[in-house]
Amino acid sequence: MPAKALDFFLPNELNATLPPEKRGLRRDHVRMMVLNRCTGEVNHDRFFHLSHYLQPGDLIILNNSRTIPALLRGKWKRDWNELSQDVEVRLAKRRNEDTWDAFIMANPIKVGDKLLFSDELISTVIAEKENSPLKTIQFNKRGTDLYNIIYSIGEPIRYEYIEKPWGLDDYQTVFASHPGSVEMPSAGRAFSWELLFKLKQKNIGLDFIQLHTGLSYFDEHWELKPEENEEEYQLSAVTMEKIVRTKTDGGRVIAVGTTVVRALETAARTGNLSGFTNLYINEETPLKVVDGILTGFHEPKASHLDMLTAFIPEQHLLHAYHQAIDKGYLWHEFGDMNLIL
The missing domain is CATH 3.40.1780.10 (QueA-like)
Structure with missing residues (x-):
């Protein structure tokens, strides 16, 4: 309906x-x-x-x-060639211990592209969702280790009406x-x-x-x-x-x-x-x-x-x-x- x-x-x-x-x-x-x-x-x-x-x-x-601080900032790479100095990624939904659906502020991002958030944290785009702006990304960390890094580098998601x-x-x-x-x-x-x-x-x-x-x-x-x-x-x-x-x-x-x-x-x-x-x-x-x-x-x-x-x-x-x-x-x-x- x-x-x-x-x-x-x-x-x-x-x-x-x-x-x-x-x-x-x-x-x-x-x-x-x-x-x-x-x-x-x-x-x-x-x-x-x-x-x-x-x-x-x-x-x-x-x-x-x-x-959680679900806004992550990183660099976008394809075949390890840098495509963007600053990419914003908003985590949308946790799939399992190392995999999330995410809204990636980069276009056109493709399966296989890498997102580098820090020296410790990297993710790979592993799937696109049909008729959806979301991509599925897999991190190189999982569980508590992943959360600990997200808490150290992430920010709360905020929208345009929040001025600072x-x-x-x-x-x-x-x-x-x-x-x-x-x-x-x-x-x-x-x-x-x-x-x-x-x-x-x-x-x-x-x-x-x-x-x-x-x-x-x-x-x-x-x-x-x-x-x-x-x-x-x-x-x-x-x-x-x-x-x-x-x-x-x-x-x-x-x-x-x-x-x-x-x-x-x-x-x-x-x-x-x-x-x-x-x-x-x-x-x-x-x-x-x-x-x-x-x-x-x-x-x-x-x-x-x-x-x-x-x-x-x-x-x-x-x-x-x-x-x-x-x-x-x-x-x-x-x-x-x-x-x-």
Whole structure:
């Protein structure tokens, strides 16, 4: 099913260009727009008041994947002849211990070409993907050795609305523990340890799944269709038992981010607690597990907006987004938050 194009005008000044901490805010003091799923009623608040909108017995599910520095810079060689002094490579998805799909900012790059990132790290283009901007590259290192070098020479992926580089720590949630995401699972960024403790004190449950986010954007010539966005997920049997118990007892399951929604709804549909998901969710998708979502603000025509219409009617969503624009909410990974419940 093709993605719809929910469109609106987003002024450039509403792109969050730097982390909240660099704007003089604690990470949990960003703004939060709260939407009522049934009525479309809109409330405006701050994220550290999240517990005011939840009830004892509710369960929050977060993604504990940790962002890696997935932008590598190197030299491009063919038959060991240098073709470029500076090539940018964005890792997109890990295939195995030494192999990744990657977006290589060089054209026309071919199978057999070499990418030299440092004296220690070299990769070879081993495959092209049909109707895709991605190439498959194999490194000369694997496992922990590969990750150690990537961490020493890589940078976080950033897009044009981020005006200057920020450190890798700025692209992490406080609870991130499993390296693998090439883009930050940003819906969880606003949580602080103090807020998590406050939620636990109110008897609001917390648990984690793992989904390593892939590369979501290439350039203006390539658009990733939702069904092509295949990502690996994993959740434990204990987590699923908590979810079932929460719903049986009348509590609500709140997913932090679209990644968590995809993982939980895929597990509910397939019965598989781990695997790959390319689940596309829209207004016609009956949600089997998730009762609410906590997410950032999504740009015009993004497929994530289609997922939000599974929670709230399109007209309510667009009305609320226009309010958010009028009130100056900030977009993207360093921006403000939206709770739909």
